[in-house]
Amino acid sequence: MLSHEFNHGIKPEVSTSESIAWLSQRAWVEIDLGALAENVKQLRAYISSQTQLMAIVKADAYGHGAVAVAQTVLSAGADWLGVATVPEGIQLRENGITAPILVLGAAQTREQIQAIASWDLQPTLCSPKQALVFAETLEQGGFTDKLPVHIKLDTGMSRLGIDWQQAGEFVQLITSLPKLEIASVYSHLATADSLDPTIMQLQQQRFEQAIAQLDNLGLKVPKLHLANSAGTLADKSLHYDMVRPGLAIYGYYPAPHFQGRIHLQPVLGVKARITHIKEIQGGTGVSYGYSFIAPQDMRIAVVGIGYADGVPRNLSNKLQVIFQGQLLPQIGTITMDQMMIDISHVPTIQVGDVVTLLGRDRHTEITAEDWATQLGTISWEILCGFKHRLPRVTVNY
Structure with a gap:
């Protein structure tokens, strides 16, 4: 059974992280x-x-x-x-x-x-x-x-x-x-x-x-x-x-080279909601600077999290998120409060659905070390970077 608690003391009566996500409205950090x-x-x-x-x-x-x-x-x-x-x-x-x-x-x-x-x-x-x-x-x-x-x-x-x-x-x-x-x-x-x-x-x-x-x-x-x-x-x-x-x-x-000496499990996950879905035509630019231009007609989703929450802007067009175990690419420049993902091959995804930026979803996992490797930095910096407008939700799997 899971238990959840925001740092400010609210203890919602829920059994899964998805069922309490409405409290944070858009995105949150999950602590196992x-x-x-x-x-x-x-x-x-x-x-x-x-x-x-x-x-x-x-x-x-x-x-x-x-x-x-x-x-x-x-x-x-x-x-x-x-x-x-x-x-x-x-x-x-x-x-x-x-x-x-x-x-x-x-x-x-x-x-x-x-x-x-x-x-x-x-x-x-x-x-x-x-x-x-x-x-x-x-x-x-x-x-x-x-x-x-x-x-x-x-x-x-x-x-x-x-x-x-x-x-x-x-x-x-x-x-x-x-x-x-x-x-x-x-x-x-x-x-x-x-x-x-x-x-x-x-x-x-x-x-x-x-x-x-x-x-x-x-x-x-x-x-x-x-x-x-x-x-x-x-x-x-x-x-x-x-x-x-x-x-x-x-x-x-x-x-x-320290792996295997003891077994460690990442504690922190980052999740966010899809807030909007739209279809765009091939040749359409996405986000600031048009760093991504749609190569064909696409279905894209807006996710309610951005660099002001701690998602590095330099991961633009490199980041992936997980939805029901499937990796989906982030497209365009990551903005202050939002980012876009390509959902062309996931027709079932809807507004309000939750995607995982860091953490495990089914058999797929993205870690802070993955981000750090892409950015040429260290996992310490990634973990410390998530801002406090993202509520911390504690779980106990």
Whole structure:
């Protein structure tokens, strides 16, 4: 049985996604919570029982809906949640999430620091200046408890983090600050999805050398973590005390060579209604710029979704949709709110029927990876691109 829930709380009494589609009128994103839970269980079974799992739910859970995703992954076996910003963490707390939450981004302002402490979030620290501002703000704010903080080392990503060679000095500073306590030391892998492990191994060596610095200074760290989705699947020696999968939770492999190590199922689908049908003569141009001209008389349908919803305009005349298991070509330039498809060979299709842009219909499937390949980008970008005027509808197959 399926259950459906819009993010704003409406729970229609329905049994199929098609029967609730009228609520969204034109198009929606469908989130399969059953697939999400199974992906977490697959990851949980792949790692040691002694290794914790932090589910990355930043960017509204990669466009899947952070609250519903957080609730599901925690029930399925995740131990921690990772977000990018303070407001993302607050959103989860406001919706009753009590699990530990790591803010992966570098909070800097006093307002952000006060919010982190007030909402029981755990920050990432990347520099001595940032650590001192945290300590001063907490002291001045009258916070009595120590704030758990996570030390980010730059081992080769060249993004956030203090240079790994300064790990000992940095940790010594933080341990001297009365309002802070170290919860973990971590780093981030830049090339774990590559077939060539050289850089990944170099980063791990640097991470190990940094930890050796701490050991030599008698500084004990409660938790170490390094592996993203690719690192988790690439090498179990990267698992340490915790792994931080993101993309894999949502059903995609970071690279093709990871397929088969665990079984992942895409969680997100995109569906839209046919809003209009017409017949055009051969030689007729379709949509802006006439990038498609009908080679013969055709029957075409307008679908109520466009680039303002997150369908890339550069997929114009390349995209396909699925109707009852059959692939139908999109034609003409994708517009802001609509697109056209060729239905010349599907006489039964009607206004109000639903087509699948991403997801499975019968034995046919289109994935975010398919779009990414056509566009020369990555599946992460596709998943994060669907705008919030598309309602999120949760199902549990």
